Amino acid sequence: QQQVKQSPQSLIVQKGGISIINCAYENTAFDYFPWYQQFPGKGPALLIAIRPDVSEKKEGRFTISFNKSAKQFSLHIMDSQPGDSATYFCAASFGNQGAQKLVFGQGTRLTINP
Amino acid sequence: KAGVTQTPRYLIKTRGQQVTLSCSPISGHRSVSWYQQTPGQGLQFLFEYFSETQRNKGNFPGRFSGRQFSNSRSEMNVSTLELGDSALYLCASSQGLAGAGLHTQYFGPGTRLTVL
Numbered sequence: 001q002q003q004v005k006q007s008p009q010s011l012i013v014q015k016g017g018i019s020i021i022n023c024a025y026e027n028t029a030f031d032y033f034p035w036y037q038q039f040p041g042k043g044p045a046l047l048i049a050i051r052p053d054v055s056e057k058k059e060g061r062f063t064i065s066f067n068k069s070a071k072q073f074s075l076h077i078m079d080s081q082p083g084d085s086a087t088y089f090c091a092a093s094f095g096n097q098g099a100q101k102l103v104f105g106q107g108t109r110l111t112i113n114p
Numbered sequence: 115k116a117g118v119t120q121t122p123r124y125l126i127k128t129r130g131q132q133v134t135l136s137c138s139p140i141s142g143h144r145s146v147s148w149y150q151q152t153p154g155q156g157l158q159f160l161f162e163y164f165s166e167t168q169r170n171k172g173n174f175p176g177r178f179s180g181r182q183f184s185n186s187r188s189e190m191n192v193s194t195l196e197l198g199d200s201a202l203y204l205c206a207s208s209q210g211l212a213g214a215g216l217h218t219q220y221f222g223p224g225t226r227l228t229v230l
Contacts, residue, residue, distance in 0.1 A: 036221075043118070043204050043221030044157070089157060101170050102149075102219070104157035 004092050006105025014113050019077040021108045023090035026071065030092040034102075035064065035075050038087045047088070048075070080112045116140065118207050118222030126228045132193040135225045139186050139207030145169075146188040147219060148180060151202040160203075163188055164211050192227075200229045 006023045013019045023033075031052055036044035050057045050064040050073065057064045063076040077084055090105040119138040127133050139146050147170075148160040159172040163182035180190045186207075192199055202224040208217035 041223065043206070043223050045221065046218050091157075101159045101162070101172065102147075102157075103159070106156045 004090060004103050004105045006090050006108060008108060009106065010109045010111070012111045012113060013080045015080065015082060017080050017112075019080045019084065019110055019112070020074060021088055021090070021110070022072065022074045023092075023105050024070075024072045025092050025103075027092070027094070028071070029094045030103075032093050033064070033066065033073050034091050034093075035062075036089045036091060036104075038089065038107075044089060077110075080110075082112045082114050085110060085112045118205055118220055120203075120205050120222040120225050122225060123223065124226045124228075126230060127195050128230050129195055129197060131195050132191065133195060133227060135190045135192075135203055135205075135227070137188045137190070137205030137207075137222060139188070139205075140220055143207035143209050143220075144186050145208045145211050145217065146182055146186065147206045147208075148188070148190050149204040149206065149221075150174075151204055151224070152200075157204070160190070162211070169211060195229045197229050200227060202226050 004025045034049035035047045037047045038044040048059045048062050050066050052068050055066050061078045066073045087107045087109050089107050091102045093102045121136045145164045147162040149157050151157045161168055161180050162170040166182045177193045182188045204221050204224045206219040206221045208219045210217045
């Protein structure tokens with residue numbers, strides 16, 4: 001019930017295309033859903049995050065779509081660029097007296113072909 | 115502002131040994147969390163420290179322990195190393211308790227531990 005399932009494991013998209021990564025969760029107590037981007041040799045970096053009281057959040061070319069009833073959320077990268085090639089992780093957490101325990105998906109290795 | 119610093123970056127140990135990893139958070143950050151990253155299990159939460167107290171713990175055996183000092187720097191210790199402990203250990207800091215996105219966590223580059 002603590003798991004977050006992420007798909008696909010790897011994704012190849014042409015430059016200028018739309019990259020879509022999906023995640024599903026079971027624990028309805030989760031109330032914070034961030035996406036992280038990780039480049040080789042670096043730690044993950046927060047990309048964009050959403051809370052379940054909104055269905056969509058957009059920041060530049062990155063959009064999170066959130067479906068509370070289906071317990072699913074997805075990351076859309078519009079006009080994908082070679083510099084977007086990285087591993088993307090979805091995550092979920094809930095507050096526990098202020099402490100956070102992020103549960104991560106397995107990651108998606110995204111390759112943008114020029 | 116300097117980012118999260120982790121030392122050492124690479125470490126090779128043998129089974130049965132113990133290891134201590136160090137994390138220096140971003141200046142002003144009081145919360146430090148540790149994660150283990152492996153190809154098979156992905157990113158898994160180990161524990162979070164705030165004001166020198168462990169506030170949250172993941173599902174890892176007691177061989178994994180940590181502590182936080184008064185300057186917010188944190189150390190993680192793994193005793194009696196096993197082959198399966200080979201992983202990238204990531205430290206993340208935030209201004210306060212990360213509590214469901216109240217404060218953004220910033221990750222360091224990690225320490226790559228190899229157990230032979």
